[in-house]
Amino acid sequence: MKTSRRLDPTLHIAVIDSSILFSALILHFNYVNEQLDRPAKFVDKLDPLLQEPGGQETFMNLMRSISIKLISSHVIGELQGLVQHRLRLKGDDLSNFWEFSVELVKQWNVDERLISISELGADEHLASLISLIGPPDTGLLALAHRNSCPVITEDEKTLAREAWRIHVDCRLLKQLMPVGL
Amino acid sequence: MLRLLHIRKEDSPPGTSTTYTVIDNGRHGEKSGFGESCAFTREALTSLLSQEGLPSSAIEDALGELDETGSAQIELQPRIGPRIIRAWFDTVLNPLLQSLELELKILQKRNLTFSFRPEKFELIRPIRRLLEYSVWPNLEQIEELNPALKEAFQRHDKDVDRLLDAVIALHTALSTDPEFTKLCDSLLTPEQFEELGATEHYEVFGAYPPSDRYNLIAQYVVNNPDQPAYYSTAKFWNRNREILLATLQFPGVRKRYLVTIQMADQSASDNRELIRTLKDLRRDLSFGHDVPLTTGDENKPAA
Numbered sequence: 075m076k077t078s079r080r081l082d083p084t085l086h087i088a089v090i091d092s093s094i095l096f097s098a099l100i101l102h103f104n105y106v107n108e109q110l111d112r113p114a115k116f117v118d119k120l121d122p123l124l125q126e127p128g129g130q131e132t133f134m135n136l137m138r139s140i141s142i143k144l145i146s147s148h149v150i151g152e153l154q155g156l157v158q159h160r161l162r163l164k165g166d167d168l169s170n171f172w173e174f175s176v177e178l179v180k181q182w183n184v185d186e187r188l189i190s191i192s193e194l195g196a197d198e199h200l201a202s203l204i205s206l207i208g209p210p211d212t213g214l215l216a217l218a219h220r221n222s223c224p225v226i227t228e229d230e231k232t233l234a235r236e237a238w239r240i241h242v243d244c245r246l247l248k249q250l251m252p253v254g255l
Numbered sequence: 256m257l258r259l260l261h262i263r264k265e266d267s268p269p270g271t272s273t274t275y276t277v278i279d280n281g282r283h284g285e286k287s288g289f290g291e292s293c294a295f296t297r298e299a300l301t302s303l304l305s306q307e308g309l310p311s312s313a314i315e316d317a318l319g320e321l322d323e324t325g326s327a328q329i330e331l332q333p334r335i336g337p338r339i340i341r342a343w344f345d346t347v348l349n350p351l352l353q354s355l356e357l358e359l360k361i362l363q364k365r366n367l368t369f370s371f372r373p374e375k376f377e378l379i380r381p382i383r384r385l386l387e388y389s390v391w392p393n394l395e396q397i398e399e400l401n402p403a404l405k406e407a408f409q410r411h412d413k414d415v416d417r418l419l420d421a422v423i424a425l426h427t428a429l430s431t432d433p434e435f436t437k438l439c440d441s442l443l444t445p446e447q448f449e450e451l452g453a454t455e456h457y458e459v460f461g462a463y464p465p466s467d468r469y470n471l472i473a474q475y476v477v478n479n480p481d482q483p484a485y486y487s488t489a490k491f492w493n494r495n496r497e498i499l500l501a502t503l504q505f506p507g508v509r510k511r512y513l514v515t516i517q518m519a520d521q522s523a524s525d526n527r528e529l530i531r532t533l534k535d536l537r538r539d540l541s542f543g544h545d546v547p548l549t550t551g552d553e554n555k556p557a558a
Binding site: 105109131134135141169170173174183 | 350
């Protein structure tokens with residue numbers, strides 16, 4: 075029997091970490107490719123929870139169900155690095171990946187906010203985090219704090235640990251996905 | 256690059272035929288080092304020089320020089336070697352074939368991947384846009400040696416332009432057609448939203464603003480896509496797909512639609528021909544130069 079450990083099935087607003095958005099973009103890339111009779115790629119790059127069709131569908135529907143998905147512009151900046159270094163896409167495949175990604179970001183109305191380094195540096199608590207977890211993760215915590223909403227991530231060791239330490243609501247992907255898929 | 260043939264006449268015992276040692280320097284485009292050395296009879300040497308495109312008079316001169324001095328040097332056109340072929344395969348021919356085969360599938364499915372802003376196809380592009388900028392010189396080298404292929408590439412790019420023009424005209428005809436906009440409005444009432452389980456515009460159309468609604472719906476009609484369930488627009492599109500596709504038969508739209516189909520068929524036909532030409536070229540180069548079509552790891556992702 076499946077038992078659900080989902081903490082909040084109807085997250086209205088959440089900050090999305092780059093690893094989560096990256097997983098969604100890979101799954102969408104695969105979906106479009108499969109529609110065109112091309113093989114799915116990079117499944118091994120995904121969290122084990124997302125390597126099976128059931129988990130993939132649940133994840134994409136979960137993402138879809140979050141009405142307001144907030145990201146910082148740092149997240150978009152990190153994506154290109156992830157695409158090039160982890161997927162090594164190039165040429166036509168790279169163009170296609172971004173074409174599909176832009177459409178998914180539009181479909182999901184992903185709300186990209188600028189959190190400047192100056193803003194982070196001006197906050198005593200956040201400034202001390204910059205050197206610990208880097209500006210992108212610090213920006214996500216600032217965004218979550220500012221909007222009183224959780225951060226969703228796969229990064230338990232750095233982002234989640236620091237979020238919990240400073241009492242920012244942080245949900246790990248494995249906490250949001252039903253167990254036993 | 257210079258390709259030199261060094262020929263030396265060997266001493267032969269009386270009563271035996273004369274042999275010639277030929278060193279083909281730069282046969283594969285090497286800049287330095289020893290070339291390949293082979294022994295030829297006079298007839299075989301004449302035949303070799305003729306095959307390399309040397310005029311008869313130049314062949315006679317070379318043989319005369321060999322008889323007189325015992326050696327000769329002849330400059331020949333550089334031959335395309337396996338390293339160049341490998342680069343062509345990996346950077347141009349294989350990626351192009353992959354992209355063109357994908358393009359053909361899209362044309363056959365008639366999901367043209369048109370986007371109204373900017374007005375373009377997501378997955379149908381001119382030849383150069385299918386390749387990385389850094390490999391364009393290889394493409395230009397291939398075009399230089401294959402004028403017919405260059406023309407086929409130009410034909411492909413013209414097809415893309417013409418098809419895009421046709422689709423833009425169809426999209427404009429649809430999105431500005433009063434019957435079409437009236438139908439869209441009737442599908443976007445608060446009651447219809449409620450049936451879709453939505454209250455806000457963004458729940459149905461994502462980041463597309465309300466002012467884009469006719470353009471976006473017309474885009475879907477033009478492309479007729481299968482939308483994944485996780486798309487914001489999926490519920491609306493799947494629910495109203497049939498009635499919206501019927502708008503392609505509206506009097507002010509039908510003619511544009513037929514032109515688009517005609518252009519898509521023409522593009523598919525030219526695309527098929529181009530794929531065949533590229534595969535023939537690739538096969539000939541592979542067998543002619545003993546170069547495998549692929550080494551199998553061009554797109555291997557990082558571990």
